[in-house]
Amino acid sequence: MKTYNVALVGASGAVGAELISILEEISFPVGRFLPLVSARSAGQKIHAFSQEYTLQETTPESFKDIDIAFFSAGSKVSEQLAPLAAKAGAVVIDNTSFFRLEEGVPLVVPEVNPQDLTHCPKNILANPNCxxxxxxxxxxxxxxxxxxxxxxxxxxxxxxxxxxxxxxxxxxxxxxxxxxxxxxxxxxxxxxxxxxxxxxxxxxxxxxxxxxxxxxxxxxxxxxxxxxxxxxxxxxxxxxxxxxxxxxxxxxxxxxxxxxxxxxxxxxxxxxxxxxxxxxxxxxxxxxxxxxxxxxxxxxxxxxxxxxxxLRVGAATNAVRIANEWIKTH
Amino acid sequence: MKTYNVALVGASGAVGAELISILEEISFPVGRFLPLVSARSAGQKIHAFSQEYTLQETTPESFKDIDIAFFSAGSKVSEQLAPLAAKAGAVVIDNTSFFRLEEGVPLVVPEVNPQDLTHCPKNILANPNCxxxxxxxxxxxxxxxxxxxxxxxxxxxxxxxxxxxxxxxxxxxxxxxxxxxxxxxxxxxxxxxxxxxxxxxxxxxxxxxxxxxxxxxxxxxxxxxxxxxxxxxxxxxxxxxxxxxxxxxxxxxxxxxxxxxxxxxxxxxxxxxxxxxxxxxxxxxxxxxxxxxxxxxxxxxxxxxxxxxxLRVGAATNAVRIANEWIKTH
Missing domain, CATH: 3.30.360.10 (Dihydrodipicolinate Reductase; domain 2)
Known part of the structure; x- marks a missing residue:
């Protein structure tokens, strides 16, 4: 079974915690998991997917070999780092408002407009407002x-x-x-x-x-x-x-x-x-x-x-549904 | 200065307490004050208009010589006793929904339809829903x-x-x-x-x-x-x-x-x-x-x-404004 290397920017936040729970609940095919945070929270430990992880500081270099990068750490972080993650080859699923209305960034609720995922020139997908x-x-x-x-x-x-x-x-x-x-x-x-x-x-x-x-x-x-x-x-x-x-x-x-x-x-x-x-x-x-x-x-x-x-339907669940839909169509 | 004998049915309730406060605040010309309650609450003491009152049970005979009777003790009490109070000569200002839509009962917000007070054949005025x-x-x-x-x-x-x-x-x-x-x-x-x-x-x-x-x-x-x-x-x-x-x-x-x-x-x-x-x-x-x-x-x-x-604008204050308007026009 194919697995996906997943980065989660904002792993210590409320949406981040739900995202991990949902990926665990649905047995999402996670290969490597990389929980990323700001410098302030780096070094803290979390438990996910039956093991312990150390939260790491998000840097431009974090996204090497990442397939899917969830961003949930505020608009500024997404503005600066999401394009770099996308350039490094990850598909970005961004929970902030920064890219939502941008041309060429699909804004997706999979029950409504899954077809919009097919045109994604920037490798960035936006998760709508809750x-x-x-x-x-x-x-x-x-x-x-x-x-x-x-x-x-x-x-x-x-x-x-x-x-x-x-x-x-x-x-x-x-x-x-x-x-x-x-x-x-x-x-x-x-x-x-x-x-x-x-x-x-x-x-x-x-x-x-x-x-x-x-x-x-x-x-x-x-x-x-x-x-x-x-x-x-x-x-x-x-x-x-x-x-x-x-x-x-x-x-x-x-x-x-x-x-x-x-x-x-x-x-x-x-x-x-x-x-x-x-x-x-x-x-x-x-x-x-x-x-x-x-x-x-x-x-x-x-x-x-x-x-x-x-936190779920309005954020994490929709982000994971986007990821699932993305996997299905790409 | 003319004074008015005031009965308050539901004197132990939340709206009743506000009604007393407002009558005190605006120095309403209260003559005799009669705080009425259900049998269950009768005998309790309250402080109002700088003196102590004993709460009395509401009966059909309570309204003798009362000029203004505020009712705020639920629809059933108003249904049974408001017409008797009106018959005894009091103008009833009813805070419940029982008479609100009845023909011949003015439903009044003094800032909106004070003119409706002039036609009040049943001596009952209704205070609208909050x-x-x-x-x-x-x-x-x-x-x-x-x-x-x-x-x-x-x-x-x-x-x-x-x-x-x-x-x-x-x-x-x-x-x-x-x-x-x-x-x-x-x-x-x-x-x-x-x-x-x-x-x-x-x-x-x-x-x-x-x-x-x-x-x-x-x-x-x-x-x-x-x-x-x-x-x-x-x-x-x-x-x-x-x-x-x-x-x-x-x-x-x-x-x-x-x-x-x-x-x-x-x-x-x-x-x-x-x-x-x-x-x-x-x-x-x-x-x-x-x-x-x-x-x-x-x-x-x-x-x-x-x-x-x-409790005030949506109930007690509007009831007192109705009383004031009633005094002005009658």
Whole structure:
């Protein structure tokens, strides 16, 4: 069986830890494994694939003989080192936003646009933003079936979107601290309508990502508005999504489509208080959809609620799915 | 100076406590004060208006010589006793949902429809649902200026909407308990897309309240969809609102209108990380609006974010404002 030498840049981070777990769980054919970190974390030990590894500093020379390089250490690291890894012959699967909108870099959610992997001139593949991944997994089958005209989404995003430091800050605040450094304000017992920095027109970068990345992944240009909000939840994002279609669509018809959509699990039994929630989605690899209902005034509009684990579905799981798809097609 | 004999049914509850605070703060002209409770809580002492009161059991005879009776003890108590209080000559200001949609019962947000107080044949006035009050305070001035066609709202609602027991349950869960009785699932570190029971078409009662009560208060029939979600916040509700208007409306134009709207405070300075949040709205009597921005695709659509203290603006403050308006007009 063919194996692949895998480098993981950002091996000490929250997404890095999930990535290792997932590669172990699915028995990914790892040959050599190289866990890379910043100079600050180098020398620490981790346990992976039934052995101990010493975390090594990432350098331009790290990527010799590497087949697949996962990058999850921030945009600056990706900007500087991903092209060098790609030049050294590795296919880069980058979890940061740096290359996502770049021409010639496929932005891939394998359930949605696997075909985009075939044109990859830079040897760099981009993993989309977490809140975008779970949304397009839900939107795409509905768009294929009914044609989307407009999407309005309000998010309920977990602390893990800000990495291990975000998780630690929320946990400290839950225990009484009011110190806020990772988040712009205290998050425990609060909600913060700002994720990432503010850009033009009063939108945050996170909100614009949900627009632009969705368009690139789905090869569509329907209207989208996003309001991205941080909530005191550890690691699953929730989204309240309103969708207007070209034709009238009933909740029942949408159920029929979503039931057969890849990696989507319908949890829509309100009578038994069953709907997706962060505490039930956490540590899974599926995107959960519920509260599917027709609009009371417009037969073209549906509303639904979707939840997925941000570190897995929104990051590590999608990265590994990209790797698997890449192996299949190359 | 004329004074008013005031009864408060539900004096031991979370809204009851706020009501007493507000009446004290604004030096409401209270003559006799009668704090009423269920048999279970009767006999307890409270301190109000610089003296000690013994909580008394609510009976049909409680309302003799009462001028104003605030009801905040659940729909069943209001159903049974509010008509008797009204018959005894008191004007009832009811905080429950029982009479809200009844013909001949004004449903009032004084900043929006004070004129409805003039026709009150049953001597019962209804205080709207908490999430509705703060929304119509924001929608009404915009509707008057530009004409609303459609509203899509997703809420981030606090534990206090479920009363003192809801607050206590969330606090216990923050300290590690996973026991959930008031809420349908654990709320700490979670969000729950269910408030109140499920009704027809997959909507909750809370979501339908936001539609029907808004229509009654604003004397309008524009399309509304609501997705009501409980978040682990103590006592301020947040709302992400998308509004489509009859004409194109810029964020700047909307700012101009909201700046002059009664009891609205614009907090919209993203560059300085200033926007409304639960922790800053709590214990105030204003509704805070921010993140006002034009849609990226439709010049007729705006998005905004509003936050208000659920126990005050969403309940007690509005009840006292109704009482004040009633005194002014009768």
């Amino acid at each position: 809140s975008t991944i779970q949304m397009v997994q839900v939107l795409n089958p509905l768009h294929q079936a009914f044609g989307i005209v407009r999407v309005d989404v309000s998010t309920y995003q977990a602390a893990s979107g800000a990495g291990k430091r975000g998780l630690e800050e929320l946990k400290a605040q839950m225990a009484g601290s009011t110190y806020a450094q990772v988040f712009p304000h205290p998050l425990a017992l609060n909600v913060i309508p700002q994720i990432d920095v503010f850009m033009d027109h009063g939108y945050t970068k996170e909100e614009l990502k949900m627009v632009r990345e969705t368009h690139k992944i789905m090869h569509a240009d329907f209207a989208i508005s996003a309001t991205c909000v941080r909530v005191p939840v550890l690691r699953s994002h929730s989204e309240s999504i309103s969708i207007r279609f070209k034709t009238p669509v009933s909740a029942k018809k949408a159920h029929g489509v979503l039931k057969n959509a890849p990696n989507i699990v319908l949890v829509d039994d309100p009578a038994n208080k069953l709907y997706p929630m962060p505490i039930t989605a956490t540590s899974t690899d599926q995107t959960f959809v519920g509260r599917v209902r027709g609009d009371l005034f417009d037969p073209h509009t549906l509303h639904l609620w979707c939840v997925a684990d941000q | 999430s509705t009050i703060q929304m119509v305070q924001v929608l009404n001035p915009l509707h008057q200026a530009f004409g609303i066609v459609r509203v899509d709202v997703s809420t981030y609602q606090a534990a206090s909407g479920a009363g003192k027991r809801g607050l206590e349950e969330l606090k216990a869960q923050m300290a590690g308990s996973t026991y959930a009785q008031v809420f349908p699932h654990p709320l700490a570190l979670n969000v729950i897309p269910q408030i109140d029971v499920f009704m027809d078409h997959g909507y909750t009662k809370e979501e339908l309240k936001m539609v029907r009560e808004t229509h009654k208060i604003m004397h309008a029939d524009f399309a509304i969809s609501a997705t009501c979600v409980r978040v682990p916040v103590l006592r301020s509700h947040s709302e992400s609102i998308s509004i489509r208007f009859k004409t194109p409306v810029s964020a700047k134009k909307a700012h101009g209108v909201l700046k002059n709207a009664p009891n609205i405070v614009l907090v919209d300075d993203p560059a300085n990380k200033l926007y409304p949040m639960p922790i800053t709205a709590t214990s105030t009597d204003q509704t805070f609006v921010g993140r006002v921005r034009g849609d990226l695709f439709d010049p007729h659509t705006l998005h905004l974010w509003c936050v208000a203290d659920q």
